[in-house]
Each structure stands twice: as structure tokens, then as C-alpha cells.
Amino acid sequence: MSNNLVCVRKEEGIAYVSLNRPDKYNALNYELFKEIDVCINTLKKDKALRAVILFGEGHSFCSGLDVKSVNRSPFDAVKLLFKLLPGNANLAQRVSIGWRRLPVPVIAVLEGVCYGGGMQIALGADFRIAAPECKLSIMEARWGLVPDMAGFVGLRELMPKDQALMLTMTADILTAEQARSFNLLTAVEADPMAAAIVLAQRLIQTSPDANAAIKQSIQKSWSAPIRQLLRRESCYQVRLLAGKNRIIAAIRQSKSPQKEYKNRQSGW
Structure with missing residues (x-):
């Protein structure tokens, strides 16, 4: 599967999924939201899938929401946020929580910047491996917004409430090592893609049924x-x-x- 804004390559049961707006540091416009959602739904139906490696083209994961693009079409903002029931996930939330709902482990490879919506997507992954020079931030408060892409589901599992409040309210930009100290990252590696591939190959050696059950059980039972x-x-x-x-x-x-x-x- 390959298209303009999301590319998928599969090898030995591993899907390599890339966000493909490198000229915009993979900033999220409406079309990219839609293609990520379609990608997740397609992968969910793949019975041969064993693991996913999620990354950004152009050595940057995602710089967050493409505000100018969304502002040009107010109707796109409505479509992003629309939901029939308050407890359902809308399109903006599905691009994060959707990775949690896949029955296989998902590894996010973080390079360059991982801001705002990019951080929300990364929090939907099961593992996050970052390059030492990567910069990360829960940045929405800087623009007068509330993080509303379901990243809090993962965030509350990773850190105490006071630390989550501090990072969200200050919108501080963190180095990879600082993010690791806050437990936002699984690992910091000089070559995060190589480390992700090694981890994925280890994970696919175990039972896919057991991995699916473990992932669901931990997510549903954690709190x-x-x-x-x-x-x-x-x-x-x-x-x-x-x-x-x-x-x-x-x-x-x-x-x-x-x-x-x-x-x-x-x-x-």
C-alpha cells in the first residue's frame, strides 16, 4: 500500500508505515489525518501482520497540526472533531488511539521534531524509540488549545499526574534524554530505526495470538x-x-x- 501522504511497506510480517509530508516536517493536515485512519483500518484486517514500525519521512516524525491548512477550511476542522457520541473517537483521536487498537505491537521511531499532534500519535504506539537529537513537546497549550487527540490515554499510563500536568501546561520542549527521564520514551538510540527493527524482529518470534492478548490485557487492566x-x-x-x-x-x-x-x- 502506498499513497501520497502515508506509505506502507511490508517485509516478513512487519509493516513500515511512514508519514510523508517531509517538506512540512510531516505536519498534520486533514488529508494526512484521513490517510492515517485508512491505513490503521487496513492494517487491522491484515492477518499476516506481526508488528508495525511507524516513522516520518525526511528525518522528522511530525511537527504537529498544520494550523494554516486546517484554518483554510473550517469544515475540515468540523470533520476532524465530529462524533455521534461523546465517548466515541473522532478522526483526530483515531490517529492516536487507533494504533493501540491494532492487535500487534506498534513501535514509533522519533527523529527531528515530535510536537503537539505528533506527540499524541507517538503516545498511541506501544514503544517509542528516539534519536538523541529529537525534540519532543506536548505543545497545544502554546496555541491556546487542549490536547484532544487521545494522547492522554497513553500519557496517564506513563507518568504521575503532576508531571503530566506540568508538561502539558508549560508546553516545554524536551530533549530526548529529558523525555526518557519522564518515561515518555522507551529508549534513546543513535540509530532509532535500526533499534526498532531489532525490537520488531524479537517481538515477531513470539506467538502473535499471545502478543495480541497481552497487549489487550495490559491496556484494559492497567488501571x-x-x-x-x-x-x-x-x-x-x-x-x-x-x-x-x-x-x-x-x-x-x-x-x-x-x-x-x-x-x-x-x-x-
Whole structure:
């Protein structure tokens, strides 16, 4: 899959997804929002997918909202924010929370700048690996806005409330090492793409069903009451074991004497 603003390349079960507005530091206009959303929905249907590496073309992840572009079409802003029910995710929120809803691990590779909406998207990933020179900021308050792209879902899992308030209210620009100290980053690496590939290759060596269950279980149970956590863990484990038992039974049946005799008779 490849198009103007989002490019996807797949190798050995890993999807390499890039934001492709390098001349604008991958700033988010309405079209880019739409293409990210379409990309996530397409990847969700890919049964062969094992991991996603998300990055920005031109050595910059994303500089945030392209305010001039959105202001030129007020109707685009309406389409970004529209939702039928308050608890649903609108388009602006789906480009962040959508990565959390994929049943595979998502790794964001951060270089250059990762500001505002870019930071919200990165917070939707399961892992964030940044280059040492990367600059990061939850920048919306600088423009008199509230961060409204669902990044708080990830942020509240990563840091205490007072630190999240401070970073959001001050809109401070952080170095990669500072962001790592706030737990916004998984790692800081001289070559973040190479590190992301190594991590993705490690992750795809384990069971995709187990990884999907682990991701869902941790996300849903992280701040849930203990009884819900225990119930969810048991449910996922039973499903996984039931699936393995079906596979084992099928293998045993295929190796039964009757099956072997029929296979020989048919010339297999």
C-alpha cells in the first residue's frame, strides 16, 4: 500500500508505515489525518501482520497540526472533531488511539521534531524509540488549545499526574534524554530505526495470538480494579489454551493411522 501522504511497506510480517509530508516536517493536515485512519483500518484486517514500525519521512516524525491548512477550511476542522457520541473517537483521536487498537505491537521511531499532534500519535504506539537529537513537546497549550487527540490515554499510563500536568501546561520542549527521564520514551538510540527493527524482529518470534492478548490485557487492566484484571487474565488465557488444544487435536488427527492410510490410498 502506498499513497501520497502515508506509505506502507511490508517485509516478513512487519509493516513500515511512514508519514510523508517531509517538506512540512510531516505536519498534520486533514488529508494526512484521513490517510492515517485508512491505513490503521487496513492494517487491522491484515492477518499476516506481526508488528508495525511507524516513522516520518525526511528525518522528522511530525511537527504537529498544520494550523494554516486546517484554518483554510473550517469544515475540515468540523470533520476532524465530529462524533455521534461523546465517548466515541473522532478522526483526530483515531490517529492516536487507533494504533493501540491494532492487535500487534506498534513501535514509533522519533527523529527531528515530535510536537503537539505528533506527540499524541507517538503516545498511541506501544514503544517509542528516539534519536538523541529529537525534540519532543506536548505543545497545544502554546496555541491556546487542549490536547484532544487521545494522547492522554497513553500519557496517564506513563507518568504521575503532576508531571503530566506540568508538561502539558508549560508546553516545554524536551530533549530526548529529558523525555526518557519522564518515561515518555522507551529508549534513546543513535540509530532509532535500526533499534526498532531489532525490537520488531524479537517481538515477531513470539506467538502473535499471545502478543495480541497481552497487549489487550495490559491496556484494559492497567488501571482497572483487581477483580477485573484477574477476570481478564483468566479469560485471555482460556482462549489461548483452547486455541492451542484445537491445533493439537487437528495435528493428532492428521497423524492417525486411519488418516495416514487414506492419504496413502489417495497417493499423498
